[in-house]
Amino acid sequence: MLDAVAAEWWKLRSVRSTHVIVSVAAGFAVFVVLLAVQQAHVWDGLDAAQRTRFLLRPLQELGGWVAQLCLGVLGVLAAASEYRTGMVRTSLVAVPSRSRFLAAKAVVVALTGLAVGEAVSIGCFLGARLAVGGRPFPDQRAPIAHDLPGFAVSGVAVAVFALLGLALGVLLRSAAGAIVAVVLLWHVVPLLVYHLPGPWNERLGSVMLSGLPTEIAGLSARQSIYGDLLSPPAAAAVLPAYALVPLAFAGLALARRDA
Amino acid sequence: MIDALAAEWWKLRSVRSTFAVFGTVAVFVILCVVWSLYAAHYWDGLSQARRATFESAPPEQPLAIALPVCAVLLGALPMTSEYASGMIRTSLAAIPRRPVLFCAKAAVPGAAMLVAALVGLTAGVVAGEAAANGRPMRGFDASFLDHVPYLLAMAVTTAAITLMTAGLAVVLRSTAGTITTGMAVLFVVPPVANLLPGPWGERVWAVLPESLAGQMASPPGASPTRDDLSPAVSALLLAAYVLVALGVGVRVFGRRDA
Numbered sequence: 001m002l003d004a005v006a007a008e009w010w011k012l013r014s015v016r017s018t019h020v021i022v023s024v025a026a027g028f029a030v031f032v033v034l035l036a037v038q039q040a041h042v043w044d045g046l047d048a049a050q051r052t053r054f055l056l057r058p059l060q061e062l063g064g065w066v067a068q069l070c071l072g073v074l075g076v077l078a079a080a081s082e083y084r085t086g087m088v089r090t091s092l093v094a095v096p097s098r099s100r101f102l103a104a105k106a107v108v109v110a111l112t113g114l115a116v117g118e119a120v121s122i123g124c125f126l127g128a129r130l131a132v133g134g135r136p137f138p139d140q141r142a143p144i145a146h147d148l149p150g151f152a153v154s155g156v157a158v159a160v161f162a163l164l165g166l167a168l169g170v171l172l173r174s175a176a177g178a179i180v181a182v183v184l185l186w187h188v189v190p191l192l193v194y195h196l197p198g199p200w201n202e203r204l205g206s207v208m209l210s211g212l213p214t215e216i217a218g219l220s221a222r223q224s225i226y227g228d229l230l231s232p233p234a235a236a237a238v239l240p241a242y243a244l245v246p247l248a249f250a251g252l253a254l255a256r257r258d259a
Numbered sequence: 260m261i262d263a264l265a266a267e268w269w270k271l272r273s274v275r276s277t278f279a280v281f282g283t284v285a286v287f288v289i290l291c292v293v294w295s296l297y298a299a300h301y302w303d304g305l306s307q308a309r310r311a312t313f314e315s316a317p318p319e320q321p322l323a324i325a326l327p328v329c330a331v332l333l334g335a336l337p338m339t340s341e342y343a344s345g346m347i348r349t350s351l352a353a354i355p356r357r358p359v360l361f362c363a364k365a366a367v368p369g370a371a372m373l374v375a376a377l378v379g380l381t382a383g384v385v386a387g388e389a390a391a392n393g394r395p396m397r398g399f400d401a402s403f404l405d406h407v408p409y410l411l412a413m414a415v416t417t418a419a420i421t422l423m424t425a426g427l428a429v430v431l432r433s434t435a436g437t438i439t440t441g442m443a444v445l446f447v448v449p450p451v452a453n454l455l456p457g458p459w460g461e462r463v464w465a466v467l468p469e470s471l472a473g474q475m476a477s478p479p480g481a482s483p484t485r486d487d488l489s490p491a492v493s494a495l496l497l498a499a500y501v502l503v504a505l506g507v508g509v510r511v512f513g514r515r516d517a
Contacts, residue, residue: 173433183442195316197301
């Protein structure tokens with residue numbers, strides 16, 4: 001198993017797409033911090049009434065949201081690119097146990113997703129806080145330790161997206177198809193659900209993957225397109241299901257189909 | 260040129276991904292129908308007072324969200340799938356004049372997307388009108404003729420997105436890269452633009468490709484809330500985007516090894 005994981009790690013770190021994806025996610029985090037510097041200047045020019053409505057959190061959450069898309073694509077490519085080149089047959093000769101093959105890919109993709117997700121998500125949180133200095137934004141008054149777990153969960157959601165992408169890549173075997181499926185789950189379906197008449201927009205909006213970190217953190221989703229009807233434990237149970245259920249189907253399909 | 264177009268049309272209609280894209284368009288047309296039926300049903304259950312404040316997205320809303328995604332796919336795949344398989348070299352052996360091949364590869368999906376968008380949006384709006392069946396629901400009460408300019412603008416914008424993606428695809432040559440970049444422009448840039456300070460958020464929003472449809476012809480019942488571009492300026496801007504993307508595509512395609 002360790003050898004299979006090592007092989008997957010070697011593949012992942014040696015392809016150009018991984019470097020591009022991680023650089024884009026990191027670059028976006030830097031961009032978020034720059035925007036926070038700008039927000040701090042805007043804050044200085046506002047009067048007291050406007051300041052009570054001026055929030056920094058939507059900006060801080062943007063980093064994790066974009067990382068979800070980036071790492072979802074990384075997960076897709078971990079599987080789909082091997083199908084495109086046919087190298088998956090070579091890989092399966094090297095690791096004939098298909099469940100072990102998928103598990104190794106899942107371990108590497110999940111850990112990469114977790115590392116990048118936490119770095120981007122927490123980086124955007126702390127970076128934006130640092131950028132606004134001591135300015136008392138209405139949503140930044142809690143101590144760092146109080147808000148940090150919420151952003152850590154948002155980093156976990158990035159890993160869930162990476163695993164979801166991997167599972168879709170194995171199931172669809174096509175980068176184009178799987179990336180579009182990831183994009184649908186990431187933003188298009190939540191957008192459609194948001195436009196539904198109530199109460200369904202809130203009900204369905206509460207189980208959208210990108211909105212789960214907010215619910216796990218127990219925050220209101222009023223500023224977003226998602227709902228907040230799930231309790232934190234329920235949301236915490238739904239989050240891993242988004243990765244594990246598709247992975248189970250991917251495992252079945254991989255074991256049954258010709259490569 | 261006709262032969263190149265015919266060849267590209269033959270390729271486009273013979274691959275599975277094209278059916279997946281147009282199948283997605285069809286599914287979202289069905290979603291438009293379901294949407295309209297549900298909105299009408301919902302409206303029936305409301306009190307008079309609630310009906311006065313009822314607001315719903317228009318009947319073509321589900322399709323309007325999905326069309327740009329389909330447009331990006333259809334623009335990217337004819338180019339990037341040939342790079343992935345190496346068949347681009349065979350295509351270039353058959354049609355050595357690269358500008359001709361590139362234009363055919365952009366024009367055929369662009370035209371197909373234009374037709375699909377027009378048909379799908381018309382079907383969605385007609386279905387919405389049938390579902391509303393004379394109910395004075397906001398969002399559904401405009402007549403079909405009022406919708407026509409907006410539908411045309413949406414369809415043209417969708418086709419333009421396909422053409423722009425074709426230009427991007429020949430630069431990036433990667434399916435994953437092209438589609439992800441397209442999705443980032445469609446979905447990541449607008450919320451980022453919203454966070455930009457002062458007038459810049461609205462300025463950036465106004466020049467985004469998907470925002471141009473609503474500025475070329477405003478949807479029925481919508482009142483312009485931001486400082487919109489005039490219809491002529493937004494149409495020119497869209498044309499400029501397409502020309503720049505195609506120009507870059509022709510140049511890059513002509514200069515690089517396949």
